[in-house]
Amino acid sequence: MLRLVSLLLLILGLTPLPASAQHVPADQPIRVVIVGLVHGHVKGFLHALPQNHDAKLVAIVEPDTALAAQYRTEYKLDPALFHTDLEETLRTVKPDAVLVYTTIQDHRRVIVAAAQLGIASMVEKPLTTTMADALAVRDASRRYHVPVLVNYETTWYSSNAEALRLVADGKLGTVRKVVVHDGHEGPKEIGVGPEWLPWLTDPVKNGAGALFDFGCYGADLLTVMMHGKAPLSVTAVSQTDKPQVYPHVEDDSTVILRYNGAQAVLMPSWDWSFARKDMEVYGTEGTAVTVGPSDIRTRLRPAKQESLAQAAPLSSQQSNSLGYLAAVLHGQVQPMGDLSSLDTNLVVMQILDAARTSAATGRTVTLQPLPQ
Structure with missing residues (x-):
């Protein structure tokens, strides 16, 4: 058997x-x-x-x-x-x-x-x-x-876990728009060590610059939110605002993911004025905005007032790697279909790979099913 x-x-x-x-x-x-x-x-x-x-x-x-x-x-x-x-x-x-x-x-x-x-x-x-x-x-x-x-x-942010729970439980209705901001002032600017900086800013050893370094966070969250489904298409724009610091890779990107009935915008950057990792989820019945690792702002129908609360703490099995x-x-x-799992991260790689191609060619990339 x-x-x-x-x-x-x-x-x-x-x-x-x-x-x-x-x-x-x-x-x-x-x-x-x-x-x-x-x-x-x-x-x-x-x-x-x-x-x-x-x-x-x-x-x-x-x-x-x-x-x-x-x-x-x-x-x-x-x-x-x-x-x-x-x-x-x-x-x-x-x-x-x-x-x-x-x-x-x-x-x-x-x-x-x-x-x-x-x-x-x-x-x-x-x-x-x-x-x-x-x-x-x-x-x-x-x-x-x-x-x-x-x-x-x-993955270990209770605010993200709460946002995903609200989506899964239908509290936000049908998700229509998600915006994810990730990044910081730049690896050199924040003092990344000499053993790290050279390869982090190498398009071969790291895959890209800010696009891969921080675009993966939003792609990971969206893949779980969309029940493991890849987007229909990926459109990306990348640029280097600090070429004297990052001559070989982009330091700022915007990535649009198109799903059936929904869009997501990923904003990975090494050009933020401060470090941030936050997400906005907009549904037909409410919104949820993560505020740091543990807080979340919500506004749910029929209430008109926004509330800020601390998300429930995660269990020891879900709060650290x-x-x-x-x-x-x-x-x-x-580990099936969660933020750390291999199946989820194969879709993340589809998104990152398509975003890199889209940014390089100036064209929207339509995703195809992965070979089995």
Whole structure:
């Protein structure tokens, strides 16, 4: 019977939750390996590590020994944790998951290497730099039956969770318009480190500039809001307002997503006067506007007055990346159709890829179904 169910899932283009993801005892922390130290988001994990009970760091893979030494000193880490060879480390240490803090271009290489050994991956957003890489990642996840997850800071915002709940519950009626603002003053302006800035502003290693760096947040939220459906078309305009700072990539973009009966506007930028990650959702029966990580403004029919409230706090399994990853590997959470899941992020990559093409050609791109 189990074999029949698995076969049916494969025919439908789906995969069951990997058996390996359910074999970590629920009362034990998951064992993780950090791969790469060139993505500055790794600092958040290392700061939180001493107080975290969901995960245990068992190794760090970083080929740049000088950078590794810098992190070892700054975070007072055991020298025995550090390695330079990815495959050898994974075979020797046998972790439950890798946390990937490489360039975005390197995501495919790391995910596939881990998958071949039955190891799950969580990468920093976005999933990859190209659709070819995204499909290769999907194929590796299916073939080796391991979860591949994507970490977005905004996934753990209770304000976003509340906005998505209002939409799902029909409180806003039919969604007609969504506007998402994401970005900051610019990576150089906010002091991004020298190990990060060069590749973040490289169109190959990062996929694009602000368009990929911040456009992915809105694309992720919209894909979940639209029940996993890709938009009908994508139209994008990109420009570089600070060519002396970002000569190779755009620092400002506007992306229009067209759905049946709805439009969304994504506004990723490295040219905001302040950092922001907020969303406006307009429906036939009400509106919801997120205000930072935890507050939300709503106006619902028949009331005429707008209200500002703090969204309900999220559970430990949904409020941070490690709690969520541990819950997946403990078999407590099914990563299907949510903000971190691979299926959602394949659609995100469709949107980003189409937006990049649209901005380069000046034409609207009509999306086609993904090959199965």
